[in-house]
Amino acid sequence: MKKIYYFDNAATRPISKVAFEAMLPYLTDGYGNPSSVYSVGRDAKKAIEDARRTVATAIGAMPEEIYFTGSGTESNNWAIRSTVEQNKDKGKHIISSAIEHPAVMSTLKYLEKQGCDVTYLDVNEYGQVSLDELKKAIRSDTVLITIMMANNEVGTILPSAEIGKIAKENNVSFHTDAVQAVGHIEVDVKEIGADMLTLSGHKLGGAKGVGVLYVRKGLNLPPFIHGGGQERGKRSGTENVAGIVSLAAALNDVLPRIPLNHVSQMRDKLIEGLLKITRSRLTGDPVNRLPGIASFVFEGIEGESILLLLDQCGIDASSGSACSSGSLDPSHVLLALGLPHEIAHGSLRFSICENNTDEDIDYVLEKLPGIVAKLRSMSPVWNEE
Amino acid sequence: MYSDKVMEHFTNPRNVGELPDANAIGEVGNAKCGDIMKIFMKIEDNIIKDISFKTFGCGAAVATSSMAAEMAKGKTVQEALHISNKAVSEALDGLPSEKMHCSVLAEQAIRAAISNYYERQGVDPIPIIGCDMKCEDC
Numbered sequence: 001m002k003k004i005y006y007f008d009n010a011a012t013r014p015i016s017k018v019a020f021e022a023m024l025p026y027l028t029d030g031y032g033n034p035s036s037v038y039s040v041g042r043d044a045k046k047a048i049e050d051a052r053r054t055v056a057t058a059i060g061a062m063p064e065e066i067y068f069t070g071s072g073t074e075s076n077n078w079a080i081r082s083t084v085e086q087n088k089d090k091g092k093h094i095i096s097s098a099i100e101h102p103a104v105m106s107t108l109k110y111l112e113k114q115g116c117d118v119t120y121l122d123v124n125e126y127g128q129v130s131l132d133e134l135k136k137a138i139r140s141d142t143v144l145i146t147i148m149m150a151n152n153e154v155g156t157i158l159p160s161a162e163i164g165k166i167a168k169e170n171n172v173s174f175h176t177d178a179v180q181a182v183g184h185i186e187v188d189v190k191e192i193g194a195d196m197l198t199l200s201g202h203k204l205g206g207a208k209g210v211g212v213l214y215v216r217k218g219l220n221l222p223p224f225i226h227g228g229g230q231e232r233g234k235r236s237g238t239e240n241v242a243g244i245v246s247l248a249a250a251l252n253d254v255l256p257r258i259p260l261n262h263v264s265q266m267r268d269k270l271i272e273g274l275l276k277i278t279r280s281r282l283t284g285d286p287v288n289r290l291p292g293i294a295s296f297v298f299e300g301i302e303g304e305s306i307l308l309l310l311d312q313c314g315i316d317a318s319s320g321s322a323c324s325s326g327s328l329d330p331s332h333v334l335l336a337l338g339l340p341h342e343i344a345h346g347s348l349r350f351s352i353c354e355n356n357t358d359e360d361i362d363y364v365l366e367k368l369p370g371i372v373a374k375l376r377s378m379s380p381v382w383n384e385e
Numbered sequence: 386m387y388s389d390k391v392m393e394h395f396t397n398p399r400n401v402g403e404l405p406d407a408n409a410i411g412e413v414g415n416a417k418c419g420d421i422m423k424i425f426m427k428i429e430d431n432i433i434k435d436i437s438f439k440t441f442g443c444g445a446a447v448a449t450s451s452m453a454a455e456m457a458k459g460k461t462v463q464e465a466l467h468i469s470n471k472a473v474s475e476a477l478d479g480l481p482s483e484k485m486h487c488s489v490l491a492e493q494a495i496r497a498a499i500s501n502y503y504e505r506q507g508v509d510p511i512p513i514i515g516c517d518m519k520c521e522d523c
Contacts, residue, residue: 300441301441302419302420302441302442302443302446304443304444305395305442305443305444305446305447308392308395308444309396312396321419321443330419340417341416341417341418341419342416342417342419345416345419377401378398378401378402378438378439378440378447379421379439379440379441380412380421380422380423380439380440380441381416381421381441382441
């Protein structure tokens with residue numbers, strides 16, 4: 001079989017070996033429903049509670065502040081929509097950023113149609129929000145600040161602790177989508193001052209289909225999914241026991257290795273090498289950056305074409321070009337950074353994890369310049385000057 | 386998502402580049418939308434003797450340019466004007482629905498080049514082609 005050079009770990013990571021082995025028993029003999037009284041049910045319940053403690057410890061929370069959900073998207077929907085519901089007497093104003101993941105962005109667009117007023121803070125060329133703009137945006141009817149901890153497309157790490165401080169001073173709830181952060185950089189909910197925080201299992205080496213919402217004790221967030229009263233009445237639906245176990249195992253596995261120095265070394269090597277290509281640029285913050293995200297734009301060419309030629313070399317990456325998303329507009333994140341449409345179409349993201357090797361990076365550095373040159377040679381908008 | 390034929394034309398596009406002695410050049414699309422096709426033709430005795438293209442865009446944009454150029458080569462101007470986006474897409478064993486606009490662009494690129502040819506001959510292309518193909522729509 002042809003070797004695959006997988007550089008799309010921010011889309012999803014291959015499940016880690018320990019996570020896979022930890023979850024297996026709960027797909028076979030440990031089939032019990034955690035709500036049942038007999039032993040196979042009790043064992044499943046215990047596995048969930050062990051996992052809850054692991055996740056809590058990992059992010060500096062208490063176990064009773066951790067709720068398992070079906071995905072990061074669900075956690076984001078729950079946090080945002082239930083906060084709006086809970087505060088309907090206080091107001092309907094939400095503050096967010098222009099570079100949120102669709103799981104937040106689309107939820108906010110939906111709420112706008114329901115009568116909410118949303119302020120999307122602009123970002124600078126590095127994808128950073130202005131704390132002064134945030135302070136100015138807060139109104140007496142502001143009920144929620146939801147700003148991501150780290151961006152999925154360009155890797156920018158946002159100043160969550162400062163945002164949390166401002167939220168607290170103004171008595172506004174603060175939710176952060178930390179899906180790209182947990183398991184990659186140090187995350188502590190107390191340090192951030194988050195009232196709610198979203199994370200997802202498959203972005204850190206767990207199985208797909210499990211998310212977490214941290215809800216600060218005392219917040220009393222109303223449930224979003226109603227039913228049999230699982231997760232202490234806050235999130236009904238029979239728990240994905242195997243998935244939850246895999247998430248905890250993956251977290252336990254990766255945490256001792258943070259900061260992920262080798263991952264950021266590979267990232268820097270890739271960035272240094274690819275910026276040698278003429279008229280290429282790094283997107284996102286060059287300093288406050290996730291260890292695994294190397295994101296670029298290449299002038300004169302289009303992202304999907306790059307992906308197809310990379311795929312022919314066995315390299316898997318991603319792009320925020322319109323053609324890769326099936327719309328006419330390139331990614332809202334790249335446009336928010338101030339990149340013109342025609343340049344944003346030429347975006348390319350490599351997301352690196354510990355499974356990658358220095359040889360993988362060398363291989364990309366060997367292949368990509370030729371691909372860019374080939375596409376530029378057939379591009380009517382490219383001229384060497 | 387793409388047929389083998391699309392991938393084959395994308396990987397090994399035919400007739401890429403500029404024709405130095407072109408007497409008909411058409412460009413459609415715009416970079417803002419992410420697709421630009423530029424077609425060069427050498428027309429002699431009403432026949433498209435040679436043709437080439439340059440394209441900025443996705444895999445389907447490159448493949449449809451390549452196929453449309455191949456289909457137009459050797460045809461009379463009138464025959465080339467009848468190459469439809471549907472014919473281009475069918476020749477490529479189909480396109481995903483969200484990529485059909487690429488085949489439309491390929492059809493328009495050929496018409497734009499022929500429109501340019503008529504203009505150079507001092508003939509008003511609008512009665513023949515229907516418009517001068519200079520619209521900027523995505």
